[in-house]
Amino acid sequence: MLSTAEIGIDLGTANILIYSKNKGIVLNEPAVVAIDINTKKIVAVGAEAKEMVGKTPQNIVPIRPLKDGVIADYDVTAQMLKELLKKVSKKMGLSMRKPVVVVCTPTGSTTVERRAIHNAITSYGAKQVHLIEEPVAAAIGAELPVDEPIANVIVDLGGGTVEVGIISFGGVVSSNSARVGGDKMDEEIIQYIRKHYNILIGERTAENIKMEIGYAHPNHKEVKMEIRGRDMVTGLPKTVEISSNEVYDALKESLEKILEAIRATLEDCPPELSGDIVDHGIVLTGGGSLLHGMKDWLSSEISVPVHIAPNPLESVAIGTGKALKMINKLQKAAR
Numbered sequence: 001m002l003s004t005a006e007i008g009i010d011l012g013t014a015n016i017l018i019y020s021k022n023k024g025i026v027l028n029e030p031a032v033v034a035i036d037i038n039t040k041k042i043v044a045v046g047a048e049a050k051e052m053v054g055k056t057p058q059n060i061v062p063i064r065p066l067k068d069g070v071i072a073d074y075d076v077t078a079q080m081l082k083e084l085l086k087k088v089s090k091k092m093g094l095s096m097r098k099p100v101v102v103v104c105t106p107t108g109s110t111t112v113e114r115r116a117i118h119n120a121i122t123s124y125g126a127k128q129v130h131l132i133e134e135p136v137a138a139a140i141g142a143e144l145p146v147d148e149p150i151a152n153v154i155v156d157l158g159g160g161t162v163e164v165g166i167i168s169f170g171g172v173v174s175s176n177s178a179r180v181g182g183d184k185m186d187e188e189i190i191q192y193i194r195k196h197y198n199i200l201i202g203e204r205t206a207e208n209i210k211m212e213i214g215y216a217h218p219n220h221k222e223v224k225m226e227i228r229g230r231d232m233v234t235g236l237p238k239t240v241e242i243s244s245n246e247v248y249d250a251l252k253e254s255l256e257k258i259l260e261a262i263r264a265t266l267e268d269c270p271p272e273l274s275g276d277i278v279d280h281g282i283v284l285t286g287g288g289s290l291l292h293g294m295k296d297w298l299s300s301e302i303s304v305p306v307h308i309a310p311n312p313l314e315s316v317a318i319g320t321g322k323a324l325k326m327i328n329k330l331q332k333a334a335r
Contacts, residue, residue, distance in 0.1 A: 005099040007088075008320025009081075010137070011117060013066045014159025014182055014287065016046075016080075017314060018088055019321030025314055027088050033080045034062045045083040054202040068179045069106035069134070069161040070113040071120060078120040085124055098127035102320045102327065104137040106161050108177040130327050133172055134158075134316060135165025138285045140326075141319030142309035146170055147326065151273035151280070155262060155298075156316060157288025159183050162258050164265040166273065170326070174268035178261040180254045182287055185210055192250035193229065197240050201229035210291070213244040216255055217293035217300075220244060258288075259301055266302070281305030285315035 008019040011031075018027040029046030036043050038059050044052060053062045065076040085099075101121050105114050114131055121129045135154045136146060144152040147170040156163040159182040165175040186206040193199055193206075201209075205227060213225045223244045231238040262282070269277065281304050284295065289312045299306040309315045 005097075006101075006321075006324050007099050008102045008137075008317060008323065009104075009121070010317035010320055011066060011069075011071075011077075011103055012159055012316070013064070013069050013161070015313075016084060017317035018084065019314075019317045020088075021321060021324060024321075025317055026091070027084060028314070028317075029084060031066050031080070032062055032064055033076055033083075034060055035076065036060055042079055042083060045080055046087075053204060067160060068181075069158060069163075069177075070109050071116040074116050074120060077116075078123050081120055082124050098125055100128045100130075100324065101126045102130045102132060102137075102323050104134040104316055104320050105131050106134050106177055107163050107165060107172070107175045108161075130323075132320065132323050132327070133165065133175070134161075134163045135172060135175055136167055136170075137316045137319035137323060138163070138309075139165070139167050139283070139319065140322050141311070141315035141317065142283050142285055144283060151269065151276035153266075153277055153280075153282040155258075155282055155284050155286075155289075157181065157258065157284060157286040157291075157294075158316075159287065162261055162286075162288070164261050166265060166269050166277075168273060173270065173273065174265050176261045176265045176268075178257050180257045182207070182210070185214070185251050185254050185288075188250045188254060189214075189247060192246065193227070193242065194232070196246070197229075197242075198232045199227075199229040199238055199240060200232055201227060205229065209242070209247060210251075213242075214247050214251060215244050215292045216248075216251070217297040218248060220248075220293055255297070259298070262298070262302060266304075277304055281307055283307050283309050285309040285312045287313055 006021040010017040016031045020026045030050040032049040034044040034049040034052050065073040071077045138156040139146045139152050139154040152167045162178045166173045189206040213223050228239045295306045
């Protein structure tokens with residue numbers, strides 16, 4: 001008889017990660033589902049569905065059921081979770097019967113949004129579902145001493161939202177969340193290229209541009225990249241060369257919003273904890289922390305040391321899994 005599985009789920013806008021207490025990260029797949037609109041059946045989930053984005057016949061539609069870190073399409077999310085948990089139990093041989101699940105929710109999420117997450121996982125047959133705030137999960141995953149009376153500042157730069165939290169004694173002292181993330185940045189690159197070059201590019205191309213030549217710091221060595229898209233005048237495919245300075249111009253507004261969220265959180269911080277922040281600095285997690293020059297740019301803007309978590313992409317998932325040990329303490333702090 002297998003004991004009850006204990007898992008942590010990072011329900012991200014871009015990726016869903018599942019952490020198992022005994023095996024670490026057991027699943028890391030894009031939060032994309034491909035649906036056949038005629039039969040309403042799921043055709044593909046995760047990486048397989050992401051491959052289809054922008055390339056499917058008319059009856060198959062790739063959907064991202066999570067928007068800005070919260071559930072936008074409840075039924076599809078529930079189905080997607082079922083498929084992914086099935087995948088995990090098959091691949092890992094883990095018994096997923098009545099698991100105990102910890103899920104993270106964005107700081108600014110409403111009661112309705114939290115209930116949607118809770119219900120989506122309960123419908124899979126979970127024995128217990130605990131919700132914890134994303135900054136707390138990210139801080140635990142980044143190995144910060146969250147239950148000690150010192151200020152731990154965490155900035156989680158995700159696909160849908162940026163979560164900033166100051167955590168002390170296992171609870172959130174001050175927090176802010178802005179709905180700017182990797183997706184918004186991709187969107188801004190698409191708009192910029194459309195406006196300046198009259199060329200239409202897809203989400204995947206925009207994401208590649210951001211990863212290859214996206215910079216957070218205005219002073220960087222310029223790099224160029226060739227991109228292909230559809231000319232909006234002739235309708236034919238066209239190749240153009242763009243530079244990292246142009247990508248910086250496209251991303252400037254999003255970066256400013258990230259900075260605003262961090263500043264607003266630091267301004268709300270009790271003076272007793274401000275001293276700790278000067279000593280320990282800020283820790284970045286999430287995919288956005290991998291944008292070239294992000295760390296240097298932030299430390300120059302807020303004159304506080306900035307560090308990147310040991311495993312930025314997996315911090316939240318690892319944190320939700322590790323939170324199982326201290327869940328009662330965390331829930332007391334949250335109350």
